[in-house]
Amino acid sequence: MKRPHLPIALFVSLGLVACSKTPETPTARLATQPDVVMVTLDTTRRDVMGCYGNAAASRTPAFDALCAAGLRFDQAVAVAPVTLPAHASIMSGQYPGRHGARYNGLFQLSEGITTLAEQLKASGYRTEAYVSAMVLEHRFGVAQGFDHYDDTLKQSDSGLSGSNAERASVATMDAALAGLGKVDRKQPVFLWVHLFDAHAPYVGIRDGLSERDAYLQEVATDDAQLQRLQQAIEARARPTVWWVLADHGESLGEHGERTHGLFVYDATVHIPMLLVAPGVAPAVRADLVSQVDILPTTLALVGAPGLPNLDGRDVLAGQRQGTETVISETALPWFDFGLAPLYALRNPGHKYIAAPKPEFFDLGADPGEASNLVVDGKLTGQAADWSVQVDGYVLEFGEIEAAKAAQHSANAADLERLKSLGYLSGSDMGLGRMDPKDAVDLVSGHSKAVELASVGQTDAALLLLDQVLSRFPTARGALFLRARLLAASGQYVAAEADIKQVNAAQPDADSVLLAAQLSLLLKRADDARLLLDQARHLDPNHGGVLIVLGDLALQAKQVDVARDYYEQALALDSMRIGRQARMRLARLPTSASLPKSE
Numbered sequence: 001m002k003r004p005h006l007p008i009a010l011f012v013s014l015g016l017v018a019c020s021k022t023p024e025t026p027t028a029r030l031a032t033q034p035d036v037v038m039v040t041l042d043t044t045r046r047d048v049m050g051c052y053g054n055a056a057a058s059r060t061p062a063f064d065a066l067c068a069a070g071l072r073f074d075q076a077v078a079v080a081p082v083t084l085p086a087h088a089s090i091m092s093g094q095y096p097g098r099h100g101a102r103y104n105g106l107f108q109l110s111e112g113i114t115t116l117a118e119q120l121k122a123s124g125y126r127t128e129a130y131v132s133a134m135v136l137e138h139r140f141g142v143a144q145g146f147d148h149y150d151d152t153l154k155q156s157d158s159g160l161s162g163s164n165a166e167r168a169s170v171a172t173m174d175a176a177l178a179g180l181g182k183v184d185r186k187q188p189v190f191l192w193v194h195l196f197d198a199h200a201p202y203v204g205i206r207d208g209l210s211e212r213d214a215y216l217q218e219v220a221t222d223d224a225q226l227q228r229l230q231q232a233i234e235a236r237a238r239p240t241v242w243w244v245l246a247d248h249g250e251s252l253g254e255h256g257e258r259t260h261g262l263f264v265y266d267a268t269v270h271i272p273m274l275l276v277a278p279g280v281a282p283a284v285r286a287d288l289v290s291q292v293d294i295l296p297t298t299l300a301l302v303g304a305p306g307l308p309n310l311d312g313r314d315v316l317a318g319q320r321q322g323t324e325t326v327i328s329e330t331a332l333p334w335f336d337f338g339l340a341p342l343y344a345l346r347n348p349g350h351k352y353i354a355a356p357k358p359e360f361f362d363l364g365a366d367p368g369e370a371s372n373l374v375v376d377g378k379l380t381g382q383a384a385d386w387s388v389q390v391d392g393y394v395l396e397f398g399e400i401e402a403a404k405a406a407q408h409s410a411n412a413a414d415l416e417r418l419k420s421l422g423y424l425s426g427s428d429m430g431l432g433r434m435d436p437k438d439a440v441d442l443v444s445g446h447s448k449a450v451e452l453a454s455v456g457q458t459d460a461a462l463l464l465l466d467q468v469l470s471r472f473p474t475a476r477g478a479l480f481l482r483a484r485l486l487a488a489s490g491q492y493v494a495a496e497a498d499i500k501q502v503n504a505a506q507p508d509a510d511s512v513l514l515a516a517q518l519s520l521l522l523k524r525a526d527d528a529r530l531l532l533d534q535a536r537h538l539d540p541n542h543g544g545v546l547i548v549l550g551d552l553a554l555q556a557k558q559v560d561v562a563r564d565y566y567e568q569a570l571a572l573d574s575m576r577i578g579r580q581a582r583m584r585l586a587r588l589p590t591s592a593s594l595p596k597s598e
């Protein structure tokens, strides 16, 4: 469809972007393709950024400088207060329900989805990503379309199969700048850098800082790395599109939540987000935007072909109007604790939270979401309308509780055998899908225990977990953590009791792998083999499972089989798992030196 064109600068100066109904691809007319640089600041609250009203005490000069140069979105909403679903939505332009990667660790972004990186690569971009947390390792699917995906991480906790590997922001940025230095200046680059320092634990606590000050220090550390990137991008001297945004915020005690993921209040879903682009005049945008808007906006900005089946829109071509809403969800309550998952529907003025005890807030009068306007659970007016919309979303994409069963297709015979051994029951976690609001003690105790464990205070962590589990005996996350800590401290029998309970309720590849490792340590190789098969069904791309399968084969003197498993693991993951695989491959005896077992 042919439409009249105006230069984008004119659109902005006339305020026409706001009401234009005609989608434009303004920068298609730029003389050169702009670089696209995206920085995702993990766990970063909106109100700690200088240009979001914290100017006097700003610790974010680099973010503030970009803010001043572009669009600051004042009503930007995260699709989920959880890292993988948020990043999967940024990369796909789809809500978690549609793209399916609804929680960390248990889900992958499907190969069938075309990502921002794939589309930019197809348009001639060099695509590079540098991430800092295990939940974004390439096996979880957000690596699709990247020529180079650097997920080099360091194991930072004491568990046998822990998931807390991460990389300091400075190391991630070192790698990103080295990679960027190798990209020809004549080729446009899509560079994504993910910085994770602001995620708990906050190192400053060890130096006696308060939790809030320690958190602010981490935010400042990430910002200092953003500054280094700005300098490197300036030196490339190309037109550049910048996106800088949080994947989600951090509660810092609001609503009784210490970190993020349990609730969908604004502390964690109302995020900082900015866009700097050639020809786009600096402004503050008061309309509603979501992480799902990044893909369509970027593709339009650089003149790349758009994609079908998106939940987002090009925010430079139009704005959401008063009655329009965006959705957020969190699957963490269900997958970690057996509590009800939550959905929130909001516009700039109001928010509805679908929960066993539903909530409706007037965000203008009550930005802290302290006064629930739903009385006695009775939904009226807008709350009632929005509850119907949430029902529609759940109906269209399925319930979070059923999502995992829909995604993995375990071998039915194996499932039966495992159930008969008491490993899997398929039941839920026995907390009766309690409202997360009624379980804040469980969750805060658990998250504190995770932090204690991650800094090596195993005994203190175990003590806290005992307290949590005495009140909530079936809480999956607490049981799993206790199992890992007990296993790491040599208490295999106690660890196995916990992990059996975990797998009976909600098995994943990590938890079944731990059960297999414990079976091995307790000299039950047959059980271990069965469990490893199951772990492979749950996640065929789990490098840790392949490593243990290799170890098992080696114990049985099947050197060639072991080598094959190690090589598979290496092919899947050249970094963290790859290091383990390489180490084992180097130590393998030659097959001639051992009798063949076949």
Ligand SMILES: [Zn+2]
Pocket: 042, 043, 082, 083, 084, 247, 248
């Ligand atoms: Zn995150």
